[in-house]
Amino acid sequence: MHANAALSLTQNRQSPGKVPIMPQYYIHLTDGAATEIDAHGIDLASDEAARVKVSAAVEELREEFSGDDWTGWTLHLVDAFGRCVLDLPLERLRALA
Numbered sequence: 167m168h169a170n171a172a173l174s175l176t177q178n179r180q181s182p183g184k185v186p187i188m189p190q191y192y193i194h195l196t197d198g199a200a201t202e203i204d205a206h207g208i209d210l211a212s213d214e215a216a217r218v219k220v221s222a223a224v225e226e227l228r229e230e231f232s233g234d235d236w237t238g239w240t241l242h243l244v245d246a247f248g249r250c251v252l253d254l255p256l257e258r259l260r261a262l263a
Contacts (some may be wrong), residue, residue: 182258190227190246191216197238216243220252227256 195202210216218263220243236256243252 191251192244193220194242194244196242197241209247213245217252220254224254
């Protein structure tokens with residue numbers, strides 16, 4: 167169920183074979199023991215655009231998975247070079263509900 171959450175965040179990825187013209191970002195989810203790796207990524211204009219997109223997606227996740235326990239889970243947004251752009255503890259999803 168958490169893997170589906172990560173997948174829904176990266177649905178607008180460009181088709182394979184196209185040269186990306188924007189920076190690529192990956193959204194990984196981890197609970198410390200298990201990690202859901204985003205292998206597809208998402209193309210966005212900038213770090214700030216990526217933060218805004220992920221923040222909006224987290225709000226959608228909050229609604230879609232509101233009954234799930236996200237305690238201990240963290241969303242890691244990284245760029246194509248592995249540089250961390252955002253770390254977001256997802257237990258906040260429960261607090262926002």
